[in-house]
Amino acid sequence: MTGVEIAFVLLGIVALSSAVLVVTTTQLVHAALWLVVSLGALAGCYLLLSAELVAWVQVLIYVGAVVVLLLFGIMLTRAPIGPSTDLDSGNRLAAFAVGLGTAGTLVTVLLTGLRHAYFHLGDNPGTGTARSLGDAIFRYWVLPFEVLSVLLLAALVGAIVLSRTNIGRVAAPEDDSASEQRGRR
Amino acid sequence: MTTLAALVILAPFAAAWIGMLGGRRVPLGPGGVAVIGTAASTVMALVVLAGVAGDASHVRESSIQLTPTGSIPITVGVRVDGLSASVALMVTVVALAVQVYSIGYLRGDARYSSYAAFVSLFTAAMLLVVFSGDLIVLYVGWEIMGVCSYFLIGHHWEDPGATAAAIKAFLMTRVGDVGFLFGIFVLGSAANSFRVSDVLAAVPRMSSGELLAGTLLLALGVVAKSAQFPLHSWLPDAMAAPTPISALIHAATMVAAGVYVVALLHPVFLAASFTLDLLAVLAAISTLGSALAAFAADDIKRVLAYSTISQLGLMFVGLAVDADRVPSVALLLSHAAYKALLFLCAGALIHAVGSNLMADMGGMRHAMPVTFVTMTIGFAALVGVPPTSGFVAKDAIVGAAWDAVRHRGAAPVGLGPSLVGLVCALLTVAVTAAYSTRAWLLTFFGPVRNDAVSHDAPPVMSIPLIVLAVPTLLLGLAAVGAHQLRPELLPATVSLALIALGVGVAYRLWRGVPVRDPAIVLGRSRNAVRTAFYTDDLYERTVAVMTRRLAAGVSVVDDNVLGRAVSRTGRGARQLGGILRLSENGNVQAYLTGVLLGAVVIAVCAAMLS
Amino acid sequence: MHVAYPVVLAAMLFSVGVYGVLARRNAILVLMSVELMLNGANLNLVTFDIWRSDVMHSGQVMALFVIVIAAAEVGVGLAIVLLVFRNRSTIAVDSLRELRERTDRDGTAPEDAMDPP
Numbered sequence: 010m011t012g013v014e015i016a017f018v019l020l021g022i023v024a025l026s027s028a029v030l031v032v033t034t035t036q037l038v039h040a041a042l043w044l045v046v047s048l049g050a051l052a053g054c055y056l057l058l059s060a061e062l063v064a065w066v067q068v069l070i071y072v073g074a075v076v077v078l079l080l081f082g083i084m085l086t087r088a089p090i091g092p093s094t095d096l097d098s099g100n101r102l103a104a105f106a107v108g109l110g111t112a113g114t115l116v117t118v119l120l121t122g123l124r125h126a127y128f129h130l131g132d133n134p135g136t137g138t139a140r141s142l143g144d145a146i147f148r149y150w151v152l153p154f155e156v157l158s159v160l161l162l163a164a165l166v167g168a169i170v171l172s173r174t175n176i177g178r179v180a181a182p183e184d185d186s187a188s189e190q191r192g193r194r
Numbered sequence: 195m196t197t198l199a200a201l202v203i204l205a206p207f208a209a210a211w212i213g214m215l216g217g218r219r220v221p222l223g224p225g226g227v228a229v230i231g232t233a234a235s236t237v238m239a240l241v242v243l244a245g246v247a248g249d250a251s252h253v254r255e256s257s258i259q260l261t262p263t264g265s266i267p268i269t270v271g272v273r274v275d276g277l278s279a280s281v282a283l284m285v286t287v288v289a290l291a292v293q294v295y296s297i298g299y300l301r302g303d304a305r306y307s308s309y310a311a312f313v314s315l316f317t318a319a320m321l322l323v324v325f326s327g328d329l330i331v332l333y334v335g336w337e338i339m340g341v342c343s344y345f346l347i348g349h350h351w352e353d354p355g356a357t358a359a360a361i362k363a364f365l366m367t368r369v370g371d372v373g374f375l376f377g378i379f380v381l382g383s384a385a386n387s388f389r390v391s392d393v394l395a396a397v398p399r400m401s402s403g404e405l406l407a408g409t410l411l412l413a414l415g416v417v418a419k420s421a422q423f424p425l426h427s428w429l430p431d432a433m434a435a436p437t438p439i440s441a442l443i444h445a446a447t448m449v450a451a452g453v454y455v456v457a458l459l460h461p462v463f464l465a466a467s468f469t470l471d472l473l474a475v476l477a478a479i480s481t482l483g484s485a486l487a488a489f490a491a492d493d494i495k496r497v498l499a500y501s502t503i504s505q506l507g508l509m510f511v512g513l514a515v516d517a518d519r520v521p522s523v524a525l526l527l528s529h530a531a532y533k534a535l536l537f538l539c540a541g542a543l544i545h546a547v548g549s550n551l552m553a554d555m556g557g558m559r560h561a562m563p564v565t566f567v568t569m570t571i572g573f574a575a576l577v578g579v580p581p582t583s584g585f586v587a588k589d590a591i592v593g594a595a596w597d598a599v600r601h602r603g604a605a606p607v608g609l610g611p612s613l614v615g616l617v618c619a620l621l622t623v624a625v626t627a628a629y630s631t632r633a634w635l636l637t638f639f640g641p642v643r644n645d646a647v648s649h650d651a652p653p654v655m656s657i658p659l660i661v662l663a664v665p666t667l668l669l670g671l672a673a674v675g676a677h678q679l680r681p682e683l684l685p686a687t688v689s690l691a692l693i694a695l696g697v698g699v700a701y702r703l704w705r706g707v708p709v710r711d712p713a714i715v716l717g718r719s720r721n722a723v724r725t726a727f728y729t730d731d732l733y734e735r736t737v738a739v740m741t742r743r744l745a746a747g748v749s750v751v752d753d754n755v756l757g758r759a760v761s762r763t764g765r766g767a768r769q770l771g772g773i774l775r776l777s778e779n780g781n782v783q784a785y786l787t788g789v790l791l792g793a794v795v796i797a798v799c800a801a802m803l804s
Numbered sequence: 805m806h807v808a809y810p811v812v813l814a815a816m817l818f819s820v821g822v823y824g825v826l827a828r829r830n831a832i833l834v835l836m837s838v839e840l841m842l843n844g845a846n847l848n849l850v851t852f853d854i855w856r857s858d859v860m861h862s863g864q865v866m867a868l869f870v871i872v873i874a875a876a877e878v879g880v881g882l883a884i885v886l887l888v889f890r891n892r893s894t895i896a897v898d899s900l901r902e903l904r905e906r907t908d909r910d911g912t913a914p915e916d917a918m919d920p921p
Contacts, residue, residue: 780904
């Protein structure tokens with residue numbers, strides 16, 4: 010076992026166990042924090058695989074923005090601080106079965122297919138750098154890149170529209186209830 | 195000759211078509227069209243009769259074959275011989291008289307156009323029965339007559355009694371028609387052809403079982419159509435029809451069709467002696483029973499209806515006890531004339547008085563002389579007073595019964611039935627005289643009970659009466675030429691004595707101060723006799739009640755079993771759907787679980803199978 | 805290094821994410837589980853890119869794009885969760901059952917009756 014493999018296994022264990030904790034813990038905020046750990050370990054995995062840009066983008070966006078958003082969501086929905094008993098639905102057994110099935114299928118198929126596949130990690134040293142990835146994006150992938158920016162704009166607009174509270178209506182809350190009553194009659 | 199016979203059938207048929215399609219607006223009026231059609235038919239029937247008069251037993255036929263049926267072919271054709279030509283002439287003359295009479299009787303009736311068309315159609319159907327050369331075509335004519343009878347009895351369908359009588363007549367004759375059709379099938383398959391000549395020729399070859407089955411089934415149809423016991427009770431109720439219809443259908447033609455068929459297929463019946471025995475007994479019961487019922491009836495049309503049943507029974511007795519059909523056919527022809535005459539006279543009386551009951555008529559001979567004279571002639575023929583045609587024919591039948599009893603080996607029937615036939619025939623002669631005299635006295639003599647009648651029937655009604663009275667009176671003289679009809683001394687004397695007895699008894703009972711109904715002699719049994727010994731009641735209690743219960747049971751089954759099965763199936767389907775609906779609980783995670791589980795299963799299968 | 809290591813890790817992460825999506829009641833936990841699934845897919849993409857030395861770097865570029873899309877999705881998803889919370893005061897996914905089939909007590913559907921507004 011090379012050093013890369015050992016490091017990868019350790020990081021993998023960290024990622025996987027924190028992922029399991031995300032889906033099983035009884036404390037809502039802890040789940041978000043374990044998610045941070047898991048995503049961070051994954052960023053480490055990416056580094057080991059020499060995908061530097063992806064690793065740092067993962068840290069920036071996922072850990073930095075997405076998890077923060079999730080934490081905001083947790084706070085805004087009045088999440089209980091401390092353990093709560095009603096975080097798991099009655100579907101647990103079926104979900105466990107499906108998860109187990111998925112895991113078994115995927116692992117079997119992948120191992121069977123990739124039995125003799127090995128990395129040659131040192132052969133291509135600049136493969137994950139910002140320079141080569143930037144080259145690739147703006148040479149081959151520029152159109153999807155532009156579409157993605159439009160997508161982000163749409164998501165932004167959508168999020169704002171969905172979360173505003175009656176901005177633009179002239180009536181005050183009392184007149185709202187009156188107009189509702191008139192509508193019902 | 196055969197072409198002319200075909201035209202005889204087609205002329206009234208054309209008149210019926212024109213009448214039905216044109217309604218009230220045909221040129222010359224619906225009555226005119228009908229009379230012209232029937233008159234043309236009469237003239238042609240006369241020519242046909244003149245043509246066959248030379249050799250009456252020779253049969254002339256012509257036919258066309260229809261498309262092959264696959265088994266026994268049906269031919270459409272005409273069969274002319276002495277029997278059919280004479281009966282056809284009788285039918286057309288009576289039909290013509292009735293059509294002319296109806297112009298006056300039904301003046302102002304709103305449905306006269308359809309009435310006249312139906313009468314023409316009926317005439318065509320009867321002529322089809324008479325002239326048909328094929329048994330299936332004969333059956334077609336038979337059925338069309340039944341349908342026309344239904345429509346015409348129910349002519350005044352606003353009267354629920356008329357509608358009920360029409361349905362009753364139709365149903366009872368229908369029961370017989372089933373047997374009739376199957377009898378035709380049996381005989382046709384035995385002879386391998388439906389043509390009458392072929393069937394008659396094949397009689398020696400047929401097995402006794404086929405003959406018995408065929409004739410018994412035919413006899414069922416004949417008994418129903420000719421209103422013999424036990425299927426007789428429709429005829430008195432059918433008197434709800436307008437009187438000209440009673441004259442045409444229920445006296446002269448349709449009910450006589452049964453007698454005609456037995457006469458036509460007489461060789462077949464002669465070979466099946468059990469059927470003749472049965473027919474003789476049933477006819478004997480009918481003839482005496484209905485004569486007694488006629489004696490007790492209050493409605494003049496019912497008297498004549500029961501009288502018809504009685505005379506038809508006599509014709510059947512004649513066909514049973516005599517191997518020669520001439521006496522019965524002679525009675526058929528003369529009965530048609532005098533019964534039609536009697537009915538039309540009764541119609542004139544009813545038209546004038548406004549009521550059917552003899553209690554409302556009395557002393558009418560002063561107010562209606564023409565009707566009086568013609569009706570007297572009719573009654574005389576009915577009773578059998580010489581020299582009317584009724585005397586000759588009835589006497590011939592009585593003589594044949596007497597011969598059958600004496601030479602018991604030579605008769606077609608056994609000793610028992612022929613003895614029964616003879617006794618009943620003789621008794622009927624006496625009772626016929628009695629009820630005829632009673633009706634004649636109650637209607638035309640005694641105190642005048644209805645002052646409103648001041649004049650006789652209009653000419654359009656009295657001329658047919660006179661026209662019919664002539665053959666009634668004189669046909670007897672014409673028949674003396676035929677050797678089969680020559681009266682024998684002993685039977686003739688006995689029947690004349692019985693006639694005198696009947697007339698005398700009725701007159702004695704009637705005469706007195708105050709004049710009274712001779713039927714009072716029946717005393718307490720009058721009700722039983724009047725309703726023909728409660729046969730109708732019996733049918734009501736058994737057949738009608740059973741049928742109604744069966745219908746109620748079927749309706750209950752339909753509602754509860756079938757109806758519930760349908761609604762329960764619907765409910766069951768919905769409940770089954772409800773079970774499936776349990777998975778639609780709105781929980782998104784449950785849906786997702788299902789989707790992903792399915793995806794995993796598909797992936798596993800794909801991996802394993804590839 | 806054997807390719808199996810990252811690939812198996814990705815598969816396990818994905819399965820854990822599936823379990824989380826199906827088993828957790830809180831909508832935000834469901835969103836977190838979806839992030840786990842996306843990360844499993846991402847790891848797979850990067851692995852195959854590095855293993856095959858793709859000239860166009862499609863795997864890594866795709867991974868970047870997936871990160872972008874995940875971010876957009878979380879944004880909109882949280883907006884929806886907040887809206888649901890505002891209307892129902894709860895974000896337990898198994899209490900949001902409006903799509904269920906409505907039946908009467910005896911199990912027959914009142915198909916002709918109008919549902920009360």
